[in-house]
Amino acid sequence: MTDPIGYHIPTAPDSVSGLFDSALALTSRLDLTEALQEFVETARRLTSAKYAALGILGSRGETVAFHFSGMEVSEAERLPHPPHGSGVFAEIPVNAPLIINDLASHPAFQGWPEQHPRMKNFLGVPVRIQEQVYGRLYLADKKGGFDDDDAANMVMLANAAAIAVQNSRLYAESEDRAAWIAVSQAITTALLEGTDEEEALELIAKKMRVVSKSCTALIVLPSVGDAWVCEIADGYEAENMIGLEFPPEGRAQTVIREGSGVVVDSMTRTRTMRIPALRGYGPALYAPMMVQGVGAGVIILLRSRSQPEFDLADLAMAESVSKQAALALELASARHAQDVAAQIDERAKIGRDLHDLAIQQLFATGMQITAIREDLESKNGPPDVIGLLNQAIESVDESVKEIRHIVHRLREPDANVVVVERLRREASLARTSLGFAPSFVITLHGQAIPSDADNETVAEIDNLIGADIADDIVAVVREGLSNAARHAKASSVGVTVSVDEKEVRIIVSDDGVGLSPSRARRSGLANLAARARRHGGGFELARGEQHGSVVQWWAPLG
Incomplete structure (x- = not known):
C-alpha cells in the first residue's frame, strides 16, 4: 500500500490502526497550540524517536x-535559539521527507549549537x-535509525496536522469574527447613547x-496646522505614544x-x-478612518515581536470598525451643530415670548396707570399720588425698552x-x-480693570480690539475654559485677557492634571491655532510650572 506521494505505508494492523486513530484525533483539535503540541508528541511516540520538534x-x-x-x-531554555533552517534542516525538500541516519557524516552538517543535545540520526x-510549507517536523535519535515506514507514517500524520x-484557523476566524461583531455593536450602542x-x-x-x-492601539487624527498626531492611545506605553507626530511621507x-x-x-525589521x-x-x-471617501484619521494596532502577524481577515474587520470611529467624529460634529441650532431656536422662542407676553402685559399695565393718573388729575387728586403714578409709568416704559433691547440681542446674539461683557459672560457660564x-x-495697558469699570474704559477696550x-x-476664552472643564480635573482655573495698543493676549491656566501639550484635540485646540493664524498671531499649550497646563493665545492689534 502506498500514499499519494508514493511512500510505502506499513500494513501491520496495529500500526495502521494507531496511525489512523492518532490522525483522526489530531484533526478534531480546534485549539491550534494544543493541536501542534499533540502532533509533536504523537510523531515521537509513533516513531519511537527520543526527540521531536516542530x-x-x-x-x-x-x-x-x-x-x-x-x-x-529547562534544557530547551538553555538553547540559544530555535532552528534557523540552515545546514541539514535546509536540505529538507518542500514536498518530501528527508532521512539521515548518520548526521555527523552528512556534508551539510554544521555541528551542534552550545547546550544542544548530540543526536545521531534524523528524519x-x-x-x-x-x-505552502507551514512548518517542518524534526525527529531525532531513534534506535536502529529511521526507515521508509517512519517517513510514510509521518507524511500522513503531517497531512492530518x-x-x-486549517480547522483551527477557521474556528479561530469565526471566534474572532464574533468578537469583532460584538465590539462593533458595543461601539454602535455607545454612539447612539450620545457618548462624546x-x-x-x-x-x-x-x-x-x-x-x-x-x-x-493608536488613533492618529489631524492636529494643529498640517500635522497628524496620535491623540488617543491604549495599552502598553500608551502615555508615551500620545503626541507622536506622523510625517507626511x-x-x-x-x-x-x-x-x-x-x-x-x-x-x-522595517528598513525605514x-x-x-x-x-x-x-x-x-493600519486601518484608515474614512468619511465619505476622505481620510479622517488612521487606527494603528501594534503587536509584540513574539506575537503572530496580522492577516487579511484582521485587516477587513479593523477597517470596518475604523469606519465607526470616523462616524464618531462625524456624530460629534453633528451634535455640536445641533446644540448651536437648539440654542438659536431657544433664543428665538424666548424673544417671541418676551415680545408677545411680557411687553404686551407691561404696555396694558402702563395704559391702566395712565388712565388712573389722568382721572386723578381731572379731579385735582393728591399731587404726591399723581407723582408716584408718573414714576410708575416711567418705570414701565423703561422696562419695555429694556425688554426690547433683550429681544434684539437674542435675535442677533452678541451683535451689540x-x-x-461677552467675556465675563463666558466666565460666568463656565461655572456650571x-x-x-x-x-x-x-x-x-497692564492695569486690571474692575468689574464696575466705567463706560469709557470698556469702550476703549472695544475700540482697541475691534469687531473683526x-x-x-x-x-x-470659551474653548480654553471648556478644555479645562473636560480634561484638567482642576480645582481652580484662571483666565487673563491683556489688551494694549499692540496686541491682545489670552492666558488660561489650571492646577489640574492638565491637557497634554501634544494632545491637541482636532475640534478644539487646533481651532485655536487656526484663529490665531487668521490674525497673524500665535498659540501655545504648555505644562504649568508645577502642575496643570497653560494655554496662551495672542494676536496683533492695530
Whole structure:
C-alpha cells in the first residue's frame, strides 16, 4: 500500500490502526497550540524517536514558533535559539521527507549549537498547507535509525496536522469574527447613547486592541496646522505614544491619503523607521478612518515581536470598525451643530415670548396707570399720588425698552454687546461645567480693570480690539475654559485677557492634571491655532510650572 506521494505505508494492523486513530484525533483539535503540541508528541511516540520538534515558519522562512517533545523545558531554555533552517534542516525538500541516519557524516552538517543535545540520526518532514510549507517536523535519535515506514507514517500524520491547522484557523476566524461583531455593536450602542467624541474614540481604541490581541492601539487624527498626531492611545506605553507626530511621507499618512489599510509583518525589521518609538514592536496593522471617501484619521494596532502577524481577515474587520470611529467624529460634529441650532431656536422662542407676553402685559399695565393718573388729575387728586403714578409709568416704559433691547440681542446674539461683557459672560457660564467659578481678569495697558469699570474704559477696550477679532477672542476664552472643564480635573482655573495698543493676549491656566501639550484635540485646540493664524498671531499649550497646563493665545492689534 502506498500514499499519494508514493511512500510505502506499513500494513501491520496495529500500526495502521494507531496511525489512523492518532490522525483522526489530531484533526478534531480546534485549539491550534494544543493541536501542534499533540502532533509533536504523537510523531515521537509513533516513531519511537527520543526527540521531536516542530518549527513554524514565518513569511520570510524564519522560525516564528517552536514546539518540542522529549526534552525538558529547562534544557530547551538553555538553547540559544530555535532552528534557523540552515545546514541539514535546509536540505529538507518542500514536498518530501528527508532521512539521515548518520548526521555527523552528512556534508551539510554544521555541528551542534552550545547546550544542544548530540543526536545521531534524523528524519525531517515538511508540513504543507495549500502547497505552502507551514512548518517542518524534526525527529531525532531513534534506535536502529529511521526507515521508509517512519517517513510514510509521518507524511500522513503531517497531512492530518495540516487539516488540524486549517480547522483551527477557521474556528479561530469565526471566534474572532464574533468578537469583532460584538465590539462593533458595543461601539454602535455607545454612539447612539450620545457618548462624546473623545470617550467614543477611547472606547474604540481599547476595544480594538483587546479584540485584535494587540498590545497597543493608536488613533492618529489631524492636529494643529498640517500635522497628524496620535491623540488617543491604549495599552502598553500608551502615555508615551500620545503626541507622536506622523510625517507626511510615512505609512500612516499614506494610508490616510489612499484610504486603504495595510499590514506590516514586523516593525522591528522595517528598513525605514521614521518614528523610533514604534521600532520595538512586531506586527502592525493600519486601518484608515474614512468619511465619505476622505481620510479622517488612521487606527494603528501594534503587536509584540513574539506575537503572530496580522492577516487579511484582521485587516477587513479593523477597517470596518475604523469606519465607526470616523462616524464618531462625524456624530460629534453633528451634535455640536445641533446644540448651536437648539440654542438659536431657544433664543428665538424666548424673544417671541418676551415680545408677545411680557411687553404686551407691561404696555396694558402702563395704559391702566395712565388712565388712573389722568382721572386723578381731572379731579385735582393728591399731587404726591399723581407723582408716584408718573414714576410708575416711567418705570414701565423703561422696562419695555429694556425688554426690547433683550429681544434684539437674542435675535442677533452678541451683535451689540461690548466684548468685556461677552467675556465675563463666558466666565460666568463656565461655572456650571467647572463646578466652581474661574478667576477672570481683564487688563488694559497692564492695569486690571474692575468689574464696575466705567463706560469709557470698556469702550476703549472695544475700540482697541475691534469687531473683526472680537468673536475669535470670545471663542478662544470659551474653548480654553471648556478644555479645562473636560480634561484638567482642576480645582481652580484662571483666565487673563491683556489688551494694549499692540496686541491682545489670552492666558488660561489650571492646577489640574492638565491637557497634554501634544494632545491637541482636532475640534478644539487646533481651532485655536487656526484663529490665531487668521490674525497673524500665535498659540501655545504648555505644562504649568508645577502642575496643570497653560494655554496662551495672542494676536496683533492695530
